[in-house]
Each structure stands twice: as C-alpha cells, then as structure tokens.
C-alpha cells in the first residue's frame with residue numbers, strides 16, 4: 030500500500046427514508062479528494078451527513094449516486110485497510126486491553142509474525158501496565174486509547190475517526206490528540222476526522238472541510254498550514270479557528286456550535 034493512498038469521492042449522493050418513508054437527503058453532490066498522509070476534518074451541523082460519509086468510505090453503506098474510490102478501485106465493502114474508530118469505543122468486554130489491540134492481527138492470522146507490534150502500540154498510546162485489564166476496569170481515556178491502538182496497529186491506509194474523543198474531558202482529549210499525531214506521523218495514513226470541536230479540527234488536521242446543513246455539501250475549506258506540534262494559543266491558530274467559525278456563521282449554521290461561540294466571546 031505504501032505510496033499509493035488516494036481517496037476520491039466524486040459527486041456522492043446518499044438518500045435515506047425516514048419512518049414515514051419520506052426521503053432524507055443526507056449527502057448531495059459531495060466531492061472530496063484526499064492523498065496519502067493527509068488529515069482532513071469534516072465539520073458541519075448535526076445531521077449534515079458527516080457520519081454517513083465515513084460509513085460510505087468504510088464500505089458499510091453504498092452511495093446512490095456518484096463514485097467513491099480508494100486507490101482507483103470502487104469501494105464495495107469493508108476492508109481492514111480502512112479502519113473505523115467510533116465515539117463509543119466498541120471494545121470487546123470479554124477481552125483484555127492486550128487482546129483487544131491484538132484482535133485484528135489474530136483475525137487476519139498475522140499475529141505470530143507481528144506480535145511485537147502489540148506491545149509497541151500499547152507503549153505508543155501509554156497503556157503499559159494495563160495490558161491485562163478488561164474494558165470495565167479502565168477509564169474512558171484508556172478505552173479510547175485502546176480503541177485507537179486496535180485500529181492503528183492494522184496499519185490501514187485510511188482511518189475514519191467519528192468523534193472519537195468527544196466523550197472525554199478536555200485534558201485527556203488533548204493528550205490523546207498528541208498521541209494520534211505521534212502515530213499518524215509514523216504510519217502516514219489518510220485520516221478523516223468528524224468532529225464538532227473546531228479547536229480539535231485545527232489542532233489535528235491539514236484541511237478542514239465545512240459542510241452545509243442537510244443535504245451535506247462542502248461549502249468551504251480551510252487549509253491549516255501549521256507544523257506539529259501546534260500551539261493552540263498562537264495568533265495563527267486562533268485566526269484559523271475564527272475563519273472556520275466565520276464560514277459557519279456566514280452560512281447560518283451556528284446553532285450547533287453555541288458552546289464554541291461562547292468560548293470565543
């Protein structure tokens with residue numbers, strides 16, 4: 030896979046039906062191109078199709094219109110080369126931290142050859158000493174770290190992060206954001222991050238794509254030209270946050286960002 034990571038969404042449409050069988054246009058004419066090593070954040074109002082897009086890239090769902098390809102091939106179903114991390118960590122409660130992280134390697138029957146990677150990823154996310162603990166014995170932050178390590182260890186070309194840190198306190202979230210950058214710098218996957226936290230989007234991503242209200246369309250894009258590690262208090266960081274907020278405000282899609290607006294004022 031090395032050197033060939035390329036994701037292309039061309040004119041994607043996804044229409045659902047609600048309980049009254051009325052059409053719900055989740056995504057319309059949605060376009061996005063991402064190459065190896067990029068982190069792209071998707072921000073937009075609740076219900077604008079962000080998670081829908083991640084599900085399409087994961088191959089868990091199919092678009093009704095447009096094409097979605099990875100490395101030139103249409104995405105037809107799930108594959109371990111496209112990993113998904115959800116807000117709800119979905120850890121296997123009957124497996125220890127170690128076995129949760131090793132799970133994918135075992136499923137692919139590569140555990141024997143790649144066993145050393147398990148300890149390596151445990152250390153990368155700071156879980157040493159908790160290898161034998163079960164999910165009910167660890168904190169929310171540790172569960173998130175386990176879930177991230179379980180996905181990153183597979184070395185996927187694409188990693189889909191659907192608000193993976195939103196349930197955590199600000200301090201833990203910031204620590205894990207740094208861990209994500211550390212692993213990303215090593216493995217260089219494409220990362221698509223869905224977040225409601227504008228600061229998180231600016232801290233982690235190379236580009237922030239802003240979606241309109243449903244049906245979700247890209248209505249703006251902000252390039253974050255800052256080196257890692259980023260300083261959240263720098264004038265450029267604050268300016269980029271404001272630029273994204275301005276696009277959201279300009280398109281009248283502020284209501285879901287009230288908390289962030291209050292923070293800014």
Ligand SMILES: Nc1ncnc2c1ncn2[C@@H]1O[C@H](COP(=O)(O)OP(=O)(O)OP(=O)(O)O)[C@@H](O)[C@H]1O
Nearest residue numbers: 045046047053055074075076077078079080081082
């Ligand atoms: N399986 C489904 N059946 C019917 N409607 C659906 C289905 N999945 C999603 N939708 C609808 O499609 C729209 C987009 O949903 P999606 O979860 O992608 O939005 P989102 O931008 O991720 O929202 P949030 O930020 O609140 O998580 C919503 O109106 C949602 O109700």
